Amino acid sequence: MAEQPVFAPWNDPSEKPLIQFQNVTKRFGDFTAIDDLTLDIFEKEFFALLGPSGCGKTTMMRMLGGFETVTNGTIKIAGQDMNKVPPNKRPVNMMFQSYALFPHLSIYENIAFGLRRTSMDKGAIDARIAEMLKLTRLEKFARRKPHQISGGQRQRVALARSLAKAPKLLLLDEPLGALDKKLRQDTQFELMDIQEKTGTTFVIVTHDQEEAMTVASRVAVMDEGLIVQVATPDAIYEAPNSTYVADFIGDVNIIEGRASQSGNKTKLSWAEGQPNIIGTTTRTFETGQTCHFAIRPEKVAISVEEPTKAANKLHGKILDIAYLGNISTYHVELPTGHIIKAQTANTRRLARRTMTWEDPVWISFTDTAGVLLDR
Amino acid sequence: MRRAILILTPYLWLFALFLIPFLIVLKISLSDAALAIPPYAPQLDLAGGWSAIKDFFAGLDFENFEFLTTDDLYWKAYLSSFKIALISTALALLIGYPIAYSMARAAPEWRPTLLMLVILPFWTSFLIRVYAWMGILSNEGLLNQFLLWTGLIAEPLTILNTNYAVYIGIVYTYLPFMILPIYSALEKMDDSLLEAAEDLGCSRTSAFWLITIPLSKTGITAGCFLVFIPTLGEFVIPSLLGGSQTLMIGKVLWEEFFNNRDWPVASAVAIILLLILIIPIILFQRNEQKQREMEG
Numbered sequence: 001m002a003e004q005p006v007f008a009p010w011n012d013p014s015e016k017p018l019i020q021f022q023n024v025t026k027r028f029g030d031f032t033a034i035d036d037l038t039l040d041i042f043e044k045e046f047f048a049l050l051g052p053s054g055c056g057k058t059t060m061m062r063m064l065g066g067f068e069t070v071t072n073g074t075i076k077i078a079g080q081d082m083n084k085v086p087p088n089k090r091p092v093n094m095m096f097q098s099y100a101l102f103p104h105l106s107i108y109e110n111i112a113f114g115l116r117r118t119s120m121d122k123g124a125i126d127a128r129i130a131e132m133l134k135l136t137r138l139e140k141f142a143r144r145k146p147h148q149i150s151g152g153q154r155q156r157v158a159l160a161r162s163l164a165k166a167p168k169l170l171l172l173d174e175p176l177g178a179l180d181k182k183l184r185q186d187t188q189f190e191l192m193d194i195q196e197k198t199g200t201t202f203v204i205v206t207h208d209q210e211e212a213m214t215v216a217s218r219v220a221v222m223d224e225g226l227i228v229q230v231a232t233p234d235a236i237y238e239a240p241n242s243t244y245v246a247d248f249i250g251d252v253n254i255i256e257g258r259a260s261q262s263g264n265k266t267k268l269s270w271a272e273g274q275p276n277i278i279g280t281t282t283r284t285f286e287t288g289q290t291c292h293f294a295i296r297p298e299k300v301a302i303s304v305e306e307p308t309k310a311a312n313k314l315h316g317k318i319l320d321i322a323y324l325g326n327i328s329t330y331h332v333e334l335p336t337g338h339i340i341k342a343q344t345a346n347t348r349r350l351a352r353r354t355m356t357w358e359d360p361v362w363i364s365f366t367d368t369a370g371v372l373l374d375r
Numbered sequence: 376m377r378r379a380i381l382i383l384t385p386y387l388w389l390f391a392l393f394l395i396p397f398l399i400v401l402k403i404s405l406s407d408a409a410l411a412i413p414p415y416a417p418q419l420d421l422a423g424g425w426s427a428i429k430d431f432f433a434g435l436d437f438e439n440f441e442f443l444t445t446d447d448l449y450w451k452a453y454l455s456s457f458k459i460a461l462i463s464t465a466l467a468l469l470i471g472y473p474i475a476y477s478m479a480r481a482a483p484e485w486r487p488t489l490l491m492l493v494i495l496p497f498w499t500s501f502l503i504r505v506y507a508w509m510g511i512l513s514n515e516g517l518l519n520q521f522l523l524w525t526g527l528i529a530e531p532l533t534i535l536n537t538n539y540a541v542y543i544g545i546v547y548t549y550l551p552f553m554i555l556p557i558y559s560a561l562e563k564m565d566d567s568l569l570e571a572a573e574d575l576g577c578s579r580t581s582a583f584w585l586i587t588i589p590l591s592k593t594g595i596t597a598g599c600f601l602v603f604i605p606t607l608g609e610f611v612i613p614s615l616l617g618g619s620q621t622l623m624i625g626k627v628l629w630e631e632f633f634n635n636r637d638w639p640v641a642s643a644v645a646i647i648l649l650l651i652l653i654i655p656i657i658l659f660q661r662n663e664q665k666q667r668e669m670e671g
Contacts, residue, residue, distance in 0.1 A: 067570055087573040100571035104589045113585075114575035165575070 007217060008232075009042035016079070018043045018169065018201055019064065024073035026059055026225075033059040035225040036073070043168075046195050046202045048212035050248075051222035057205045060222075061171050064203065065094045078168060088117075093167040097174045099158035101146040107157050108133075108142040114165045132160040135194060152183050159191075163198060172204040176211060188214045209249050213237070221245045237296075242375050246294040251329075253300065253340050255293045259285035259372065266372050268293050271336040278311050281372040295370030297343035302330050303362050304354055310364035316340065318359050323350065330355070332363050397649070404642035405435040415638050439643035448627065449644065453651065455622040459538070459613075460606040463545040464553075467602045468595065470546065471553030475594075476587075478554070479561035490558070493551050505544055505615050512540050512616070536618035544612040552601040560594025561587070593666040600659035608648055624648055 009015040017040035026034040033056045041047045049057040062068040063075060066087035075082045082090060093114070101110050111132050115125045133139045136156040141149050146157065155175065162170055175191070176184045192215050195202050206212050212219045213233040220230045221244075229241045240246035243254055255277065257270030266285060267276040270293070277293050285291055307313055319339060320331035323346075330342045342363050346353075355361060402419075409416040417434035420427045443449045478489045496504060511517045512535040519531040534540050564587065572582035588595075610625030617623070624644065631641035 065570075065574060087570070088576045088578055092574075094571070094574045096567045096571055098565060098567050100565060100567040102568060102571075102586060104592075113572070117576035117581075161575070 007044070009045070010040070010218065015042060017041060018045075018078055019203075020074075020076040020079075021060075022074045022076070024063070024075060025071050026056075026063060026068060027071045032225055034063075037225070037227060039220065039227060039230065041201065041203060043201055044199055046192065046204070046215055046217045048216035048219045049203065049205045049222060050209060050212040050219050051207065052248075053207060054224075055222040056225040057207075057222050058173060061094070061173055061203065061205045064169070065092055065171055066090050091168040092171060093162040093165055093169075094171040095158050095162040095173065095175050097177060099146075099154050099178075101154060101157055101161070103146055105145075106142065107138060107144055107146070107149070110146065110157055111161045111164050113161065118165070128164060132164050135163070135197070136160040151178055152187070155179060155187065159194070163194070163200065166198070167200065169201045169203065172202060174206055175204065176206075176208075184211070185214075191215055213249070221248055223248075239371055240294065241373070243292050243294060243373055244375075246371070246373065251297050251341060251343075253295050253297065255338065257291065257293065259289050259291045260287045261285055265367065266291075268372065271334075271338070274314065274334070274336060275312070277370075278367045279370055279372045280368045283372065283374060285372070285374065289374070292373045292375075293370050294373055295365060297329055297341040298327075299365055299369040300340060300342035301364050302332065302342040302344060302355070303364070304359070306362050307364040311367035313362055313364040314340070315360065315362055318355060318357055318361055321355075321357065328353075330361070332361060400642045400645055402435070403638050404439055404640075404646050405437065406639045407434070407436075407438065408637050408639050413638065414636050439639045440647075442640060443643055443647065448622075449624075452622045452624045452627045453647070456607050456609075456624040457651075459541060459545070459623060460603050460609075463542055463549070463606050464599050464603045466542060466546045467550055467553040468599060471550055471598060472557055472591075472595070474550075475554045475557035475561055475591075478558050479564070486562070493554050493558075496551070501548065502611065504548070505612060508540070508544055508547065508616060509535060512543065535616065538617065538621055540616035541613050541621055541623075544616045545606050545609060548612065549602040549606060552605075553598040556597035556601065557591055557594040560591040564590050593662060596662045597659065597666075600655055600662070604652060604655055604659070607652060 019039075019041040021037050021039040024034055024037045025032065037060070049060060051057050059068060063070055064077075064082075066082065066085060070083055077091065102113065105113065108129060111129050112125055115128055120128070129142075130139075133142055136159055138153065138156055138160060141153060141157075146154055149157070155178070159175070172191075176187050179187060188211060191202075195215075202215075204212070204215060213236075216233060218230060219233055219236050221228045221236065223244055229236060229245045231239070236245060236249055240249065246252045246254065255268070255270050257268040257277070260267045260269065260276075261284065264280060266279050266281050268279060268291065269276050279293055301307070301310070306315075314334055316332040316334040318330055319333040322329040322331075325346070327343055327345050330344070332340045332342055334340060340363055403415055406415040406417065408414060417431050419431050423430075474493075478486060478493075481489055509516075513519075514531045514533065514535070516535070518534070519528075522528045523531065534543070568586050568590070569582050572586045573579065577585060608625045608628075609623060610629050613621045613623040613626050614629065617626075628641055628644045628648070631637050631644060635641075
């Protein structure tokens, strides 16, 4: 079997980006929503803008759609400067957070709306709508009005309507925000499936990190108008470039200390009377520089016996246990007062668990399990 | 029991204050004019027993309705009222829609104030406001003085006592009834619908015709009926602002009652007017019901 090429156009310098943000700044009065932002998004990407509310992700999307003007800088789509192009002239469609379905039109007419604004003939429009209805499994509901269908179906109508014109770029503004958790998870996979089938570039705005991780080829983590990190979901998770990203995505233990480097290993002196934490990093730290060690709870092992072959081991006692069914998170208090979270899969039944509250335990991790961050 | 009272109350109200007066007017319309107090005959005399009641019913006939068809004044008055009501409604819509639209598009903190300004004229008596228009529109009135002062006209315009004054008065008086339902329909509209329409290739103008207008249709319909129905029977405005050539059925009705003291003919005119109004009232109610279904 031939090896499938990895989809990573962002690593290929010969690849031309579909969307280019070039030093884009957006101000509302004296509030800076987007600050001197430069970003490339490539064709066929499923790109997620992730961040807390007010971080500027929606503003970025609305600038792509043409609903907000750029204060400074340029946005290019397929090499063309978009700054003066109104929304109705852009090769971009948007799926709105509220879905914005036209309440006076049937599902069929909602999907047809964009097509009827083009010079497409009636037969071609009908064929295209049939295709869209099939793609989103809405054939049965074509004659209904938006208020006669469920929330999940409305979401699919909104998707079908925005895809009908086969845009180069589809913008999705919190597309799954209004759905309940179970439906949201199913719909995430459906979205990925549709994205792959149609080959459209998707840019999704979300505040749900799990959603971003699930669907996206790359994730941009944003904070106060700046992009903190752009990377694939696994790189964001495993190799965050700052404590902000590490903290925003998933659960993390962060220990602050002073670095000292020897070879490719970095030692972190973090508390008196405690062994240095040994980590691996590609960054260079000056001796004595403040740095943060970030490690995910599932990469921290917990045991009653002292582990023999661990690069890092610390002694503490169990403060709390969060039982989540498939996994448990142990909150281990170290003598220094630090609380470290360690996660293990519950491979045994709860009754046979060997550790309980107040038990003295060892936590351990390898020297490559965590990352050392300078900010 | 409580339910029955709740349901019965509006029916009792309608029965006592609408159906009974209607039946009295209907009865008068079937009577003959007489020089008496009250000025019509026959009178129902329950003390006279069964034969008196029989005589009473024998005395009723459709003569007055037949009379309405013989004199072309009446159907001309109906037609003219219809025309004036229709044109006034169209004018009120043309003026009211942009006002309602800009109110709904105004910043949310301004909306209560704007709404207040629309309702504010109701704080002054309707009659006083119509009299005020006489002062504005007369030959020596404010409007003519202003136009003469600007030099736009050399001779004062004759507006008062013409149909123009009637239109101005009606549109002015009933404009809030046009603005309010349209405003309430537009205010509920989600702005992202317009963005979605633009996103799908509409220009601003076509988004207005394809989205805003259809979504405010129930408001437009409600507003039109709320202006059309009372205008059709309007009496005060044409008699104060209109001239002798302004023919409206409300005025005819008033003249029959008070100048000719022919209560039976006046009642017949009123009955016909009511029958004409029933059609738009039913249409109006169907519109309201449709709107409730849309929202429900």
